[in-house]
Amino acid sequence: MTSQATRARTPERPTPEPYIGEPFLHSHQPVRVLLIIGSTRQGRFGPVPSAWAVEQARMRDDVELEVIDLAELSLPMVLPGDDYAAPLPESVTEFARRIEAADAVVVVTPVYNRGYPASLKNAIDWVYDEWAATPVGFISYGGRTGGIEAVEQLRAVFVELNTMTIRKVLTFPNFWEHFTDHGVATNPDAMARAATGFYDQLTWWARALRTARNRST
Numbered sequence: 553m554t555s556q557a558t559r560a561r562t563p564e565r566p567t568p569e570p571y572i573g574e575p576f577l578h579s580h581q582p583v584r585v586l587l588i589i590g591s592t593r594q595g596r597f598g599p600v601p602s603a604w605a606v607e608q609a610r611m612r613d614d615v616e617l618e619v620i621d622l623a624e625l626s627l628p629m630v631l632p633g634d635d636y637a638a639p640l641p642e643s644v645t646e647f648a649r650r651i652e653a654a655d656a657v658v659v660v661t662p663v664y665n666r667g668y669p670a671s672l673k674n675a676i677d678w679v680y681d682e683w684a685a686t687p688v689g690f691i692s693y694g695g696r697t698g699g700i701e702a703v704e705q706l707r708a709v710f711v712e713l714n715t716m717t718i719r720k721v722l723t724f725p726n727f728w729e730h731f732t733d734h735g736v737a738t739n740p741d742a743m744a745r746a747a748t749g750f751y752d753q754l755t756w757w758a759r760a761l762r763t764a765r766n767r768s769t
């Protein structure tokens with residue numbers, strides 16, 4: 553048994569080996585990751601850590617990454633009524649299609665008043681079934697806390713959607729210290745190591761859940 557005290561002193565255990573001994577870990581099919589830029593504010597910082605995360609993913613041959621920028625998608629802010637047969641706006645069907653097609657989602661979030669931005673909640677709520685059995689990873693940024701409050705609130709929301717939020721988070725406290733004015737990483741090696749761990753964990757879950765989803769259909 554590992555107590556919490558032991559755990560604090562020992563190095564982190566690697567992500568568990570596949571518990572069903574199946575070949576999904578060795579699948580050569582890349583993991584389709586959808587990265588969502590969650591802030592839509594004018595002059596926002598969000599595209600900077602997003603571009604860095606995209607670049608990190610593109611260095612891997614086990615990830616195929618696409619980006620959705622909520623500022624460009626312009627989802628309506630008013631949710632529909634209870635008539636499920638009513639047509640949905642094209643931006644919504646497009647968003648739902650891309651969530652469904654993804655093996656994993658990365659949410660890039662700032663912290664606004666100790667929470668996550670309304671633009672993200674609106675987007676999350678437009679889609680339901682398509683989220684199920686999808687691993688979700690977070691990249692956050694903000695002042696002293698790096699936006700971890702936003703991440704913990706998002707975890708609670710994503711439970712309801714039957715997603716699997718991964719433990720590793722890429723967090724940028726005092727975000728202006730991590731990137732130059734031109735968006736270049738100020739500590740590229742350490743940041744790249746963190747990104748590797750993050751994508752390793754995300755892709756592990758993505759393969760596991762892809763296998764599970766394929767089996768249940």
Ligand SMILES: Cc1cc2nc3c(=O)[nH]c(=O)nc-3n(C[C@H](O)[C@H](O)[C@H](O)COP(=O)(O)O)c2cc1C
Pocket residue numbers: 591592593595596597598599662663664665666667693694695696697698699
């Ligand atoms: C409405 C609002 C509330 C904010 N609240 C917090 C906060 O509670 N904690 C914090 O560290 N930073 C806070 N900030 C600072 C943001 O983290 C910072 O402005 C960041 O750049 C916002 O992301 P964005 O530029 O992509 O919109 C807040 C910013 C805004 C616009």
